[in-house]
Structures are given as structure tokens and as C-alpha cells.
Amino acid sequence: MAVGWEEPAPGVVRRRLPRWDATAGAVRGAEGVLLVDTGASLREGAELRRAVRERLGRPVTHIALTHPHFDHVLGTAAFAGAEVYGPAGMAERLRGEGAESLRADAVRHGLPPDTAAEAVDVLVAPRHAVSGTYPLDLGGGREVLLAELGAAHSPHDLAVVVPGRPAVVFCGDLVEESGPPSLGPDADPARWPAALDRLLELGGPGAVYVPGHGAAVDADFVRAQRDRLAERLS
Numbered sequence: 001m002a003v004g005w006e007e008p009a010p011g012v013v014r015r016r017l018p019r020w021d022a023t024a025g026a027v028r029g030a031e032g033v034l035l036v037d038t039g040a041s042l043r044e045g046a047e048l049r050r051a052v053r054e055r056l057g058r059p060v061t062h063i064a065l066t067h068p069h070f071d072h073v074l075g076t077a078a079f080a081g082a083e084v085y086g087p088a089g090m091a092e093r094l095r096g097e098g099a100e101s102l103r104a105d106a107v108r109h110g111l112p113p114d115t116a117a118e119a120v121d122v123l124v125a126p127r128h129a130v131s132g133t134y135p136l137d138l139g140g141g142r143e144v145l146l147a148e149l150g151a152a153h154s155p156h157d158l159a160v161v162v163p164g165r166p167a168v169v170f171c172g173d174l175v176e177e178s179g180p181p182s183l184g185p186d187a188d189p190a191r192w193p194a195a196l197d198r199l200l201e202l203g204g205p206g207a208v209y210v211p212g213h214g215a216a217v218d219a220d221f222v223r224a225q226r227d228r229l230a231e232r233l234s
Contacts, residue, residue: 005055008208008216011142012168013055017044020109021178021213022071025170026052027162029138032061035082036160036170037212038075040111042119045075062136064146065126066172066212067154068093070106074119085134086126087148087158094125130158147202149174151188152195153181153212161202169203170210175222177214181229189233196226 005013014025017039025036033056038045053059060079065086066072073094076084094102099120106116128134134146145161153173160170173182174195183189203209205219 005051006216008210009162009164009166009168011056012162012164013052014170014210014216015048015051016214017071020071023170023210023212024048025160025168025210026056026060027138027142027144027160028056028058029142030140032138033058034062034064034136034138034144034160035060035079036064037066037072037172038063038079040071040074040106041115042075042078042122043115045078048075049078062138064136064158064160064170065090066159066170067157068098068102069154069173070102070109070111070116072172072212073102074106074111074116074123076124077119077122079124083128084124084126085128085130085136085146085158087150087156088129088131090156090158091125091127091129093156094123099123145202147198149195149198150191152192153187154184155186155188157195159199159202161207167203167207168210169199169207171199171212171222173212174199175209175211175217175225177211177217177221179213181225189229193226193230193233196222196229200226 011028027034063084103120162168
């Protein structure tokens with residue numbers, strides 16, 4: 001597993017985080033930096049904050065959370081002042097009983113109880129809810145597209161599309177390379193193939209697709225994963 005930064009396109013980087021092999025990505029513009037997912041703990045978030053600034057020369061100004069699972073959101077409070085975006089409905093899920101479920105899930109997967117409780121106590125829910133698509137301007141001609149894809153891997157999934165040559169698509173856990181797609185208790189398998197169809201429409205055949213876990217893949221890989229999920233439903 002790679003532990004350093006990869007650069008699938010100019011000004012676009014990603015890192016495979018330790019333990020759960022979750023992806024964190026970042027996109028640099030002339031006026032801001034977007035971070036895609038924040039890791040599984042406050043410590044991991046703080047390390048990402050430092051590492052992104054060191055790598056891209058700017059602090060994180062915006063965050064896009066791809067879905068409400070602990071290994072992608074518990075580091076968010078480490079980024080004071082950043083504008084946080086997520087799919088519609090995610091903020092509500094991260095409050096109240098949803099926060100307690102998130103803590104319990106983190107502990108069940110091996111995060112120390114004190115570490116999980118610390119992160120959930122200061123959990124930051126998205127301030128900006130994305131319905132449909134939302135273009136986010138990072139300055140200097142760098143615009144990314146935040147795309148809500150509804151319920152599939154989780155009740156609220158979002159992808160980040162970075163136009164360019166090549167285009168880069170941060171898929172969240174809609175796509176996984178280091179293992180089979182995770183069909184957890186909050187997944188909606190019946191809707192997942194359609195979400196991947198939409199993902200392929202947004203990225204196109206030549207894009208680099210960055211999964212929530214594992215190595216970057218191409219459109220053929222995404223299409224094959226989509227077909228395998230559809231076969232399981234037939």
C-alpha cells in the first residue's frame with residue numbers, strides 16, 4: 001500500500017491512509033485547497049492538515065465529505081475555518097443518535113474508544129448540503145464539481161469530479177479496489193449500479209477514478225464493478 005502522496009493530475013493529489021486504507025485527496029486552486037475526506041481520527045486529520053499544506057503550499061480552505069462513515073469524517077474538526085460540504089441529508093445523520101452510531105462503528109472496527117469518543121465529541125457536520133451538482137471555484141480557473149449520488153454504499157454518497165487532462169474522480173466508497181464493495185447495513189444495493197452509471201457519465205472514459213479504498217482505477221474497472229453489483233441483484 002502506498003503511504004505517500006500520488007499525483008494523478010497536476011494540482012490533484014491523494015494519499016492512502018494507514019490502517020483502513022481510506023483515501024484522502026486534495027485539489028489546489030489559486031485561491032483555495034479542497035480536501036476530500038478527513039481521515040478516521042482527530043490525529044489523522046491534524047496530520048493531513050500539515051501534510052496538505054506542505055505538499056500544496058496552501059492550507060485547506062474547503063472540505064468535501066463523500067459519505068458518513070467514521071474512516072472518512074472523524075478528522076474534520078482538525079480543520080478550523082474550512083467550509084465543509086457533504087451530500088444532502090448527511091449533516092442530519094451525523095447528529096444525535098447518528099453520532100453515537102458512528103462512534104460505536106469506529107470502535108467496532110478497531111479505533112480505540114477514547115480516540116473515537118474524542119472525535120465524535122467535536123464532530124463537524126457539513127455546513128453546505130449538496131443536492132444534485134454544485135460547482136466549487138478554487139480560483140485561477142480551477143473548478144471542481146461536487147455531485148450528490150444519493151443512496152448506494154451509504155444513505156448519502158457524494159463524488160468529486162476534477163476536470164482536466166486527465167479528469168480525476170474521487171469516488172468515495174462507491175468504488176473500492178483493495179477489496180470488494182462494502183455492503184454494510186446502511187447500504188442500498190438496489191441503487192448502487194445506477195450511482196456508478198452516473199459516476200461514469202460524470203468522469204467519462206478517460207478519467208482517473210480514485211476509490212475510497214485502494215489504488216486508482218480506470219473506467220473499465222468501475223464498469224466491471226458496476227456489473228458485478230448488478231449481477232448480485234439479479
